Amino acid sequence: MTGSALLRARGVTRWYGRGSALVRAVDEVDLEVPAGQTLAIMGPSGCGKSTLLHLLGGLQRPTDGEIWLAEHRIDEMSERGLARLRRHHIGFVFQSFHLMDELTAVENVELAALLAGQSPHRARQRAMTLLDRVGLADRAKHLPSALSGGQRQRVAIARALSNEPLVVLADEPTGNLDSAATLEVLRLFEELRTAGQTLVVVTHDARIAAVADRVISMRDGSFADDSRLAGTTTGTTVGTGTVYGGWR
Template structure:
């Protein structure tokens, strides 16, 4: 039996009604295999971010179903969905979403503490991840004292602290200059190389080029797929192509 980390069927999310109806996501189907990196590209407003929010349980679909590691997640209660996001999904956003009043290491350890880890264990995990992303020397700095690229690397470390099976990234280089984007690009390439499962929404061709598959969206639907490597072995797939 094929095993997918994330799987969606007939996924739809609409806004408004009548002439003002917007089909943000329209009948999308997607399977992402363990260890696969899938890039999602397309023009602004085509539904990429909405799709990512649905896959991560930040929003609920109007139709369709989503399974994470075989478990259906689109019908979870708000409390159960919050727990699922905390434990099973790592998020990286364009705007970083760090807590301004917490240091880098405190931002990274926060999800582990919320998941029930001891302060000692959470701090050890956070320190290890900050070292991995090249920021051990900035552990005690507040976000306001960090560059954009450093803040994004802190956000990636935070996303990994609970070792989630799925990492979702929404325009992770969108707010960065070229040098900082290159640092984040190398980090995502390293995550892919170690077998992390990633779905990345991006306009950055360099980030897109690190994917195993590249999916193009337009008007809420998938319209094209390009296999960039042989790593997926035919396991990951999409449905609902226009």
């Protein structure tokens, strides 16, 4: 793979079932996401957007096609290589937060760094810096049960940023939030976009478009429209050095 695309899909399909029961969840999708771009993939429930996100993040494997992150084809990686890739280079944000109930906010955020091999001291420092960045430094010692939905999602975003990922993939990040909490998360995504973090967000919430450089609409597993929003940039070229080594 050559060029400036950080994330690339070519002819990606994901089918379930057989014969008359065949479901084309993702149907021959082509996609390029430059480094630094915030991309919103929108569409109704069941259109295939979450499946596509899971394919791009190595959580599922395609039935056919190729998926690349930087200079590495991830659909051909071993399970161990994929786990290492997700741990070090991809940040995930989910609709249901997926925080550990028995861990405090700071412990949830530092967990990803600890699993990636960082020292406890460095992981804690990074976690506190990120909680401060998302406006929750004063809630560092609180359990998820003591946080609002918006606060839990901001903790989840801080966790996703823990290992300075190449890309953050967010699956319906405002789906379980009220309007006020949604605005908090949207403001945070706007800050990440301004800072140059590559973001791919799948959603049915049109407000996400307000913080995106580009919006793709999906229908029945395929792209129906691809729009670049006025006044936004498409990112910068990603480096291809040894930082990406050792995934296989």
